[in-house]
Amino acid sequence: xxxxxxxxxxxxxGESVGHDRLKRLxxxxxxxxxxxxxxxxxxxxxxxxxxxxSAISNAGGFGVIACGAMTPDLLDTEIAETKLxxxxxxxxxxxxxxxxxxxxxxxxxxxxxSHVVFAGGLPPTxxxxxxxxxxxxxxxxxxxxxxxxxxxxxxxxxxxxxxxEAGGHIxxxxxxxxxxxxxxxxxxxxxxxxxxxIGRGGLMAGYLEMGAVGVQIGTRFVCAHECIAHxxxxxxxxxxxxxxxxxxxxxDPRLPVIPVRALKNREMxxxxxxxxxxxxxxxxxxxxxxxxxxxxEHYWAGALRRAVIEGDVESGSVMAGQSVGMVKEEQxxxxxxxxxxxxxxxxxxxxxxx
Amino acid sequence: xxxxxxxxxxxxxGESVGHDRLKRLxxxxxxxxxxxxxxxxxxxxxxxxxxxxSAISNAGGFGVIACGAMTPDLLDTEIAETKLxxxxxxxxxxxxxxxxxxxxxxxxxxxxxSHVVFAGGLPPTxxxxxxxxxxxxxxxxxxxxxxxxxxxxxxxxxxxxxxxEAGGHIxxxxxxxxxxxxxxxxxxxxxxxxxxxIGRGGLMAGYLEMGAVGVQIGTRFVCAHECIAHxxxxxxxxxxxxxxxxxxxxxDPRLPVIPVRALKNREMxxxxxxxxxxxxxxxxxxxxxxxxxxxxEHYWAGALRRAVIEGDVESGSVMAGQSVGMVKEEQxxxxxxxxxxxxxxxxxxxxxxx
Numbered sequence: 194x195x196x197x198x199x200x201x202x203x204x205x206x207g208e209s210v211g212h213d214r215l216k217r218l219x220x221x222x223x224x225x226x227x228x229x230x231x232x233x234x235x236x237x238x239x240x241x242x243x244x245x246x247s248a249i250s251n252a253g254g255f256g257v258i259a260c261g262a263m264t265p266d267l268l269d270t271e272i273a274e275t276k277l278x279x280x281x282x283x284x285x286x287x288x289x290x291x292x293x294x295x296x297x298x299x300x301x302x303x304x305x306x307s308h309v310v311f312a313g314g315l316p317p318t319x320x321x322x323x324x325x326x327x328x329x330x331x332x333x334x335x336x337x338x339x340x341x342x343x344x345x346x347x348x349x350x351x352x353x354x355x356x357x358e359a360g361g362h363i364x365x366x367x368x369x370x371x372x373x374x375x376x377x378x379x380x381x382x383x384x385x386x387x388x389x390x391i392g393r394g395g396l397m398a399g400y401l402e403m404g405a406v407g408v409q410i411g412t413r414f415v416c417a418h419e420c421i422a423h424x425x426x427x428x429x430x431x432x433x434x435x436x437x438x439x440x441x442x443x444x445d446p447r448l449p450v451i452p453v454r455a456l457k458n459r460e461m462x463x464x465x466x467x468x469x470x471x472x473x474x475x476x477x478x479x480x481x482x483x484x485x486x487x488x489x490e491h492y493w494a495g496a497l498r499r500a501v502i503e504g505d506v507e508s509g510s511v512m513a514g515q516s517v518g519m520v521k522e523e524q525x526x527x528x529x530x531x532x533x534x535x536x537x538x539x540x541x542x543x544x545x546x547x
Numbered sequence: 548x549x550x551x552x553x554x555x556x557x558x559x560x561g562e563s564v565g566h567d568r569l570k571r572l573x574x575x576x577x578x579x580x581x582x583x584x585x586x587x588x589x590x591x592x593x594x595x596x597x598x599x600x601s602a603i604s605n606a607g608g609f610g611v612i613a614c615g616a617m618t619p620d621l622l623d624t625e626i627a628e629t630k631l632x633x634x635x636x637x638x639x640x641x642x643x644x645x646x647x648x649x650x651x652x653x654x655x656x657x658x659x660x661s662h663v664v665f666a667g668g669l670p671p672t673x674x675x676x677x678x679x680x681x682x683x684x685x686x687x688x689x690x691x692x693x694x695x696x697x698x699x700x701x702x703x704x705x706x707x708x709x710x711x712e713a714g715g716h717i718x719x720x721x722x723x724x725x726x727x728x729x730x731x732x733x734x735x736x737x738x739x740x741x742x743x744x745i746g747r748g749g750l751m752a753g754y755l756e757m758g759a760v761g762v763q764i765g766t767r768f769v770c771a772h773e774c775i776a777h778x779x780x781x782x783x784x785x786x787x788x789x790x791x792x793x794x795x796x797x798x799d800p801r802l803p804v805i806p807v808r809a810l811k812n813r814e815m816x817x818x819x820x821x822x823x824x825x826x827x828x829x830x831x832x833x834x835x836x837x838x839x840x841x842x843x844e845h846y847w848a849g850a851l852r853r854a855v856i857e858g859d860v861e862s863g864s865v866m867a868g869q870s871v872g873m874v875k876e877e878q879x880x881x882x883x884x885x886x887x888x889x890x891x892x893x894x895x896x897x898x899x900x901x
Contacts, residue, residue: 337790358721366789367712369723370869373747374789393727399753402898435720435728436691442796515724544756544898 211542215398215534218541222407225330225351225384227282227307229253230530232397233353233386235411236286236310237361237512238262238494239501240422243271245526247278248419252527257284257310262494265296272304284308284332289316295323302327310353313362315340321347332386336364338375351384353409358390360412360514362451363440372403380404392519394536401537410533412514417526423504427523429456429511435518445472448482450489456511460496463508467492565896569752569888572895576761579684579705579738581636581661583607584884586751587707587740589765590640590664591715591866592616592848593855594776597625599880601632602773606881611638611664616848619650626658638662638686643670649677656681664707667716669694675701686740690718692729705738707763712744714766714868716805717794726757734758746873748890755891764887766868771880777858781877783810783865789872799826802836804843810865814850817862821846 208216216223222231234241234249236259246256258275260268268285275283285301287294289311298320301309309324310332324331330350335341341352354375356368368389376385380403387400388409397408414420416427433456440452444465455461471488474480480488493510500509524532562570570577576585588595588603590613600610612629614622622639629637639655641648643665652674655663663678664686678685684704689695695706708729710722722743730739734757741754742763751762768774770781787810794806798819809815825842828834834842847864854863878886 337788356721358724364790365793367710367721367723367744367869369710369721369750370712370744370746370789370872373744373750373870374872377747377749390721390724390727392724393731395731395757396723396727399757402756402894403749403753434691435724436718439719515721516727518724518728540756 209538209542210545211538211540212534214541214545215401215538218398218401219407221384222386222405225406226255226284228255230534231255231386231407232530232533233257233284233388233407233409234414235359235388235409236260236312237411237415239498240415240420241286241411242421243274243278245414245417245420246283247275248417248526249414249530250279250281250283252525252530254526254530255282255284255308257286257308260285260287260291260297262288262291262491263297265293265300268297269300269304272300272306276304282307284310286310286312288313289320290314294320298323298327301329308332310334311349315343316347316349321349325350335375335385337366337371338378341375341379345379345383349383351386351406352379353386353388355387355409356389357440357452357454358515359388360438360454360517361512363389363454365452372400372405376400376404380406390515392516394533394538395540397533398537398540410516412516413520413529413533414526415513416520416523417529418523419526422501423506425504425506426501426511429500429506430513430517430520431522433513433517433520435515438513438515438517444468448472448475448485448489450486453493453510453512454514456506456513456517458511459507460500460510464492464496464510563892563896564899565892565894566888568895568899569755569892572752572755573761575738576740576759579760580609580638582609584888585609585740585761586884586887587611587638587742587761587763588768589713589742589763590614590666591765591769593852594769594774595640595765596775597628597632599768599771599774600637601629602771602880603768603884604633604635604637606879606884608880608884609636609638609662611640611662614639614641614645614651616642616645616845617651619647619654622651623654623658626654626660630658636661638664640664640666642667643674644668648674652677652681655683662686664688665703669697670701670703675703679704689729689739691720691725692732695729695733699733699737703737705740705760706733707740707742709741709763710743711794711806711808712869713742714792714808714871715866717743717808719806726754726759730754730758734760744869746870748887748892749894751887752891752894764870766870767874767883767887768880769867770874770877771883772877773880776855779858779860780855780865783854783860784867784871784874785876787867787871787874789869792867792869792871798822802826802829802839802843804840807847807864807866808868810860810867810871812865813861814854814864818846818850818864 219231232254238261241259249256335352357363384406387405496510573585586608592615595613603610689706711717738760741759850864
């Protein structure tokens with residue numbers, strides 16, 4: 194192993210010690226994804242579409258389409274359009290509770306998509322086999338150590354651990370705590386990507402040294418030139434600091450809602466009103482719990498669209514991770530990835546020199 | 548610098564490469580604190596008293612007395628009793644909004660306490676000079692980069708950046724995000740200790756490599772043999788996982804309360820009722836805002852005492868950080884510190900070998 198590593202390092206002249214170390218630390222990740230830099234794009238609804246996804250893959254990272262609530266037909270078009278823009282590998286993120294999950298998997302298979310990412314809960318029976326039969330690699334989110342082990346036993350090929358620093362729907366535990374609890378136990382057995390709050394290469398290097406094979410980054414890519422988010426949405430990101438990206442609050446104990454991290458604005462207050470409205474329908478027996486939760490999810494999808502596409506950043510939802518404070522300007526994707534790589538390499542180089 | 552470092556390493560034979568690296572990374576911190584291992588004990592009300600504080604300092608770390616709501620007389624006794632139990636340096640944590648802050652500083656001065664820690668907001672005018680005139684070093688909490696810079700200009704000697712993974716009163720931003728935002732900007736100018744969510748040495752090593760000179764750890768010390776917390780309190784810690792340590796929720800927008808992270812229990816519901824009660828008094832003009840907030844703080848102090856001292860872990864507040872999931876058993880303080888040091892050293896050794 195050590196000698197292989199040295200040969201590889203020697204075969205790439207002109208790069209720094211830090212860049213060589215970063216490459217070695219990321220190798221399991223880049224081999225797994227089939228790309229140059231083990232940075233996956235976080236799948237952000239309305240945002241992670243053909244343009245941003247192809248730009249990330251073309252820049253050496255690994256773009257991931259957010260299928261979200263898309264129909265199979267829409268996903269089919271999105272994948273086709275992405276393939277027109279890049280010949281590099283990219284992934285498709287599917288929400289496991291989507292009512293047409295089977296059809297969506299079919300679409301990815303038909304297109305020969307190399308990697309499928311499952312988000313939003315444990316995969317339903319049969320769905321893991323269905324993805325893998327098609328030849329794709331399956332990546333799942335592991336919100337706790339016990340679930341990580343369960344997913345490994347179920348045959349998934351890689352894991353993402355995403356802390357509550359992330360934007361959009363979040364779990365309760367921070368990235369650094371998940372990393373301490375999960376990486377030492379499973380990183381030797383399966384490639385693990387770390388996500389949530391990563392805005393600079395130094396922290397990326399830190400998680401790699403703790404055993405991760407790569408990272409997943411969302412917020413940092415929103416202000417990419419290639420991202421179709423409305424200029425108002427990007428401006429809100431550039432202005433915001435970490436403390437502005439707050440989680441939504443559950444108003445009614447009877448109506449469990451997955452918290453969403455977004456920038457403080459009027460919409461966050463509207464969401465409280467929406468919860469009270471839906472909780473009332475639930476109380477009056479006018480809707481079932483499943484329907485109530487679906488109404489909440491549709492509410493978010495609509496609110497996010499208003500902000501991302503229409504640019505209404507007051508009554509729309511400006512979902513953002515805590516790393517939003519480190520987003521300072523609009524930049525090409527390539528520059529964002531290169532900056533992260535250079536920062537991580539510099540951090541690793543300082544360490545080896547110490 | 549490098550040659551000094553090598554001499555120091557060579558002068559301590561019999562230790563591993565990792566232990567040597569850890570010592571070098573912590574040197575600014577240990578020089579500053581005057582101890583062997585740059586681990587400060589987090590100041591936890593009712594918990595960080597003579598026994599735990601002296602045990603941490605005697606084990607090579609740096610214990611910190613939590614003054615909390617103590618009177619000057621009580622603090623005087625606590626310091627005297629701590630000095631009977633250790634001849635190593637320790638610190639005293641003072642809450643800046645304590646109405647008798649000046650008298651408390653006097654007490655620390657009379658005892659020749661070497662380090663004072665200010666928590667709970669920006670230091671009032673004159674208090675920084677007052678501490679430093681007495682010859683003590685002053686450590687302050689910096690909740691954001693701008694405030695860190697302001698504190699440095701004010702003449703403080705070291706900073707703690709504490710993320711929302713921590714237990715008790717918390718800010719809104721996670722440790723890893725604060726570390727990315729603050730360390731690159733100020734770590735060269737002033738010693739910075741990182742706190743919040745640190746349960747294993749691997750992460751400690753990570754923050755040191757990002758520029759911290761040490762860490763502050765609270766939760767991990769609660770189940771020390773030397774800690775006086777009630778057996779029920781310790782059992783609750785050993786049973787809990789990270790997701791059980793949740794922040795309190797602000798019920799009324801007119802009554803801003805600093806969130807408190809504690810284990811989910813009946814008390815967390817009681818706190819909502821308490822907020823509604825105080826908000827009502829505020830509405831009716833029966834109390835002023837300052838008095839309302841003080842009532843909230845007294846509520847917490849009482850609730851924490853019920854759990855820590857009386858062992859009522861259902862109607863008391865079991866304040867805990869997210870690292871509570873990594874607390875697995877009762878152990879002597881020395882064993883906890885040695886484990887963290889060995890884990891950090893092993894992590895650093897793996898890195899240098901890669």
